Amino acid sequence: MDDVQIIDVNEDGEEMPVVHKSSLENQDLGFMRQTAEDFLGQYGWYLLFLTVCVILLIQYLSKKRASQGNKGSSNETAQDPALIVRRQEALEASRRRLQEELDAKAAEYREKQKKLEEEKRKKKIEIWESMQEGKSYKAKVSSQAEEASSSSAVLKPKSDKKLRGSGYNPLAGDGGAACSWRPGRRGPSSGG
Template identity: 35%
Template sequence: MAAGMRPEVEEEGAHSLLETVGSLLSDYGWYILFSLIVVYLLVQKLAKSYRGTRRPCVDTAAIEPDAVVKRQEALLAARLRMQEELNAQAEKFKEKQKKQLSCYNPLSGEGGGTCSWRPGRRGPSAGG
């Protein structure tokens, strides 16, 4: 007799479980769906950023010292070349500044460019 009641209890438990899950989904289904979408998007973004920051594992013994030295020398040469270009640009800028300052005389009226501001009339306005 106990063996005969077993399927009814299991069936009743399954029915109760389905009813509980159904009411949970009907009450909070949209919230659960949106939460799952947000979690999925976050996982995708984090996995993508993790793949981007992870560097391939390279055995240091496999790197040839000659190649490292050549790469460092090339890097140093590129830095020196860029520094020389920057120094040349700075020198040109200094020369240009000196030339502008030597030509500028505020009392001559020159060098003001398009600035021709004059104070307005001092009398009363013509309204009335």
Template identity: 55%
Template structure:
């Protein structure tokens, strides 16, 4: 068998053209430095200049940051005085907080004591056969009952909030129906 294969192409003139498929060396693809400079010289020159300007800008910015932020020299006495003032303010705030907490605890104790007394009173009333609320229902007079019932009735001198024929399900027009056209645009089917 033959290792070389020939492929013939046909031109427009119907004449066969030979296209060799042998491994060609890549020397035609390799560009020399002179060719690269001649093709991309201006581009390389501009890129180099831009990198130089960027480095100069960063160097100036770095040096200006160093010169503008020297650590301020503080007087040791001023620092100590400021710290003492802060400690005094913290102590005062803590004392205020402790005082408020003590008042709150005292109120809590009083409320717990009142609840305990109410529970004892309810228990004693239950033991005596009275209502758990401490008052009996029979103690109310018929006069008090009638006054409480009259207080529950609505007063007629006030204007009613809405008319008697109001129906929230009927819509705005008091029960009238109105036709609305459908939504315009493409359907949202899926």
């Protein structure tokens, strides 16, 4: 088809200037994208630097505000000397109590150590005396171990029941006809 040209004529018959209107396109936000890309291309590093500075400024101001808040609360307690005295006395009393507990535990520990050292010293003296008499100190130690084991544990009665005779050996195969053990065949396995 041929293009048809429309001419606008006014009432006098004169041609009016033709205003060319662009055809309607899909008007999405594509032009905004192009504008944003251009802007970030030119000023992107400046925006990044400005953002970091703002974040650091906010953190600094929040810390400053928090420290000023603490100073205000400490000023309130500083104005009440009776409260400060009571706190210090309570702190001192708790320290004193903990120190007394620690001293008591240390004294108990020292007593236990002295008892253990005294027992070791007595054992060494007994061993030395037994060696002077010509006895073995190992016999003395073993007899003490037997006394300790007999006093702490109940002994089981020994049974004299022999297992199938005096020469019983379960690997020899002479114990019984039904239970004889034979070693396997030597050599490579024949599995596949």
